[in-house]
Amino acid sequence: MADTPGASEPTLEEQIAAYQREFQDLDPQVEQIVSALGRLNRRMNVAYGRQTATLGMSNAEWEVLKALVLSGAPYRLGPGDLAKRLGLTPAAMTHRIDRMVGDGLVTRERDESNRVRVIIELQDAGRQKWLEAMRLATVFEEDLLQDLSQDERGVLGEMLTRLLRRVEDAQPDSGGRLTDLE
Amino acid sequence: MADTPGASEPTLEEQIAAYQREFQDLDPQVEQIVSALGRLNRRMNVAYGRQTATLGMSNAEWEVLKALVLSGAPYRLGPGDLAKRLGLTPAAMTHRIDRMVGDGLVTRERDESNRVRVIIELQDAGRQKWLEAMRLATVFEEDLLQDLSQDERGVLGEMLTRLLRRVEDAQPDSGGRLTDLE
DNA sequence: GTCTTAGTCTTCAACATTGAACTTTAGCTT
DNA sequence: AAGCTAAAGTTCAATGTTGAAGACTAAGAC
Numbered sequence: 001m002a003d004t005p006g007a008s009e010p011t012l013e014e015q016i017a018a019y020q021r022e023f024q025d026l027d028p029q030v031e032q033i034v035s036a037l038g039r040l041n042r043r044m045n046v047a048y049g050r051q052t053a054t055l056g057m058s059n060a061e062w063e064v065l066k067a068l069v070l071s072g073a074p075y076r077l078g079p080g081d082l083a084k085r086l087g088l089t090p091a092a093m094t095h096r097i098d099r100m101v102g103d104g105l106v107t108r109e110r111d112e113s114n115r116v117r118v119i120i121e122l123q124d125a126g127r128q129k130w131l132e133a134m135r136l137a138t139v140f141e142e143d144l145l146q147d148l149s150q151d152e153r154g155v156l157g158e159m160l161t162r163l164l165r166r167v168e169d170a171q172p173d174s175g176g177r178l179t180d181l182e
Numbered sequence: 183m184a185d186t187p188g189a190s191e192p193t194l195e196e197q198i199a200a201y202q203r204e205f206q207d208l209d210p211q212v213e214q215i216v217s218a219l220g221r222l223n224r225r226m227n228v229a230y231g232r233q234t235a236t237l238g239m240s241n242a243e244w245e246v247l248k249a250l251v252l253s254g255a256p257y258r259l260g261p262g263d264l265a266k267r268l269g270l271t272p273a274a275m276t277h278r279i280d281r282m283v284g285d286g287l288v289t290r291e292r293d294e295s296n297r298v299r300v301i302i303e304l305q306d307a308g309r310q311k312w313l314e315a316m317r318l319a320t321v322f323e324e325d326l327l328q329d330l331s332q333d334e335r336g337v338l339g340e341m342l343t344r345l346l347r348r349v350e351d352a353q354p355d356s357g358g359r360l361t362d363l364e
Numbered sequence: 365g366t367c368t369t370a371g372t373c374t375t376c377a378a379c380a381t382t383g384a385a386c387t388t389t390a391g392c393t394t
Numbered sequence: 395a396a397g398c399t400a401a402a403g404t405t406c407a408a409t410g411t412t413g414a415a416g417a418c419t420a421a422g423a424c
Contacts, residue, residue, distance in 0.1 A: 009267045010252065012346060018252040023316050027324070029335045034226075034323050036342035041223040042269060043349040044216075060380085070192065070200040080402060085191050087224060092381050094404055116389045116402050134205050141216050142209070147344050153211045156341050160218035162329050164194060167225040242410085262372060274411050276374060298372045298419045 012036060044144070051136040057129055061100055065130040068106065068122040075122035078111075082120060105129060194218060226326070233318040239311055243282055247312040250288065250304040257304035260293075264302060287311060 067085045083093040105126035111117035249267045265275040287308035293299035
C-alpha cells in the first residue's frame with residue numbers, strides 16, 4: 001500500500017529506550033519492571049479472554065465465578081461483596097448478575113434473615129464452567145513460567161508478594177475503579 | 183447493622199489457600215505468581231487512575247498521550263496504530279480522539295500523501311499533561327519498589343522480561359481485546 | 365482505463381459501566 | 395413506638411466500547 005510510519009507496537013526494549021529519550025530523570029530499571037508488568041498483564045488477559053471465549057463465556061463472567069468459588073462453601077456472596085472484590089460499581093454488578101442468572105450459572109435470592117440483603121449463589125453449572133476455565137488457565141500459566149526454575153519461581157513469587165503488600169497496605173481496600181482481572 | 187458474612191476481599195495468602203482447597207492439582211508457586219501479578223496490576227491501575235484524575239484527565243487519555251510520546255518525534259500516529267498499541271477497536275479510538283481533539287491535547291488531520299490515512303499529532307498541551315503525569319507516576323513507582331534492593335530490581339526486571347518474551351513470541355501482535363494499561 | 369481487491373477510518377446500533385437518584389429494610393434514639 | 399440515619403440493591407440517564415456495515419482511497423489485474 002505504502003510505507004507504514006511508526007506502525008506496529010514497539011518491543012519492550014524500544015519502549016524503554018523511548019522513555020529514556022523522552023523523560024530523562026527516569027530510572028531505567030524501575031521502568032523496565034513497571035513496563036514489563038503492564039505488558040505482561042495485558043497479554044495474559046488477552047490469553048485468558050481467548051480461553052474463556054472457547055467455553056462460551058466472557059472474562060467478566062469468569063471473574064464472578066472465581067470470586068464465588070474462592071469464597072468457599074456455601075459459595076454465596078452479596079452483590080456488594082462481589083462488586084468490591086471485582087472492582088466494579090454495584091450497578092454494574094446488578095447487570096452482570098442478571099445475565100448470569102439468565103445463563104443458570106448463579107441464582108439470586110433475598111436473604112430472609114436480613115431482607116435488605118441479596119444472596120448470589122453459585123450453581124453447579126457455574127462451578128463446572130469455572131473448573132473448565134481453570135484447567136485451561138493452569139496449562140497456560142505453567143507454559144508461561146516454563147523458562148523459570150523452581151528457585152527462580154520462588155524468588156519471583158516472593159518479590160511480587162512484597163510489592164503487593166506495599167500497595168495493599170497503602171490503599172487498604174477502597175472499591176477502586178479501573179477494569180482488569182485478577 | 184448485622185454480621186458481614188464473607189465480606190471483604192481476601193488477602194493474597196487466603197486467596198491461594200482457597201485455590202488449593204477448590205482445585206487440587208494446582209502448583210501453589212505458580213498460583214502465587216499469577217495472583218500477585220493480577221492483584222498488583224489492579225492496584226497500580228487504581229493508583230494511576232487517582233493520579234491522572236488529579237490532573238483532570240482519565241487513564242484512557244493518558245494511554246493515548248503515552249503512545250504518542252513514545253512514538254518519538256514528530257509525535258504522529260494514525261488512529262489504527264494507536265488502537266493496536268492500546269488494545270482497542272478502531273471505533274473506540276475514533277471516539278477517544280474526538281474527545282482529545284476537543285480538549286486540545288492532539289490534532290487530527292488527513293494525510294495528504296495518502297488520503298485514506300489520518301494523522302493524530304500530539305500538541306504541546308498534550309505533551310505537558312503527559313509530563314505532569316509522568317512526574318507523579320515515577321514518584322509512585324519508586325515508592326512501590328522501595329523494599330527492593332538494586333540487585334533485586336535487576337533480577338525482577340530480568341525475570342519479568344523473560345516471561346514477557348515468552349508471551350509476546352507466542353501471540354506475536356494480534357490486536358487483542360481486554361482493557362488495561364501498560 | 366476500468367474493475368476488483370484490500371486497507372483505513374467512521375458511523376451506527378447493541379451492550380456494559382458509571383454516578384446519581386430512589387426504594388426498602390435495619391438499627392438507634394428518644 | 396415514631397422518627398431518624400445508615401446500608402444494600404436496583405433503576406435510570408449518560409458515557410464508552412464493541413462488532414458490523416459503510417465510505418473512501420490506493421494499488422494491482424486485465
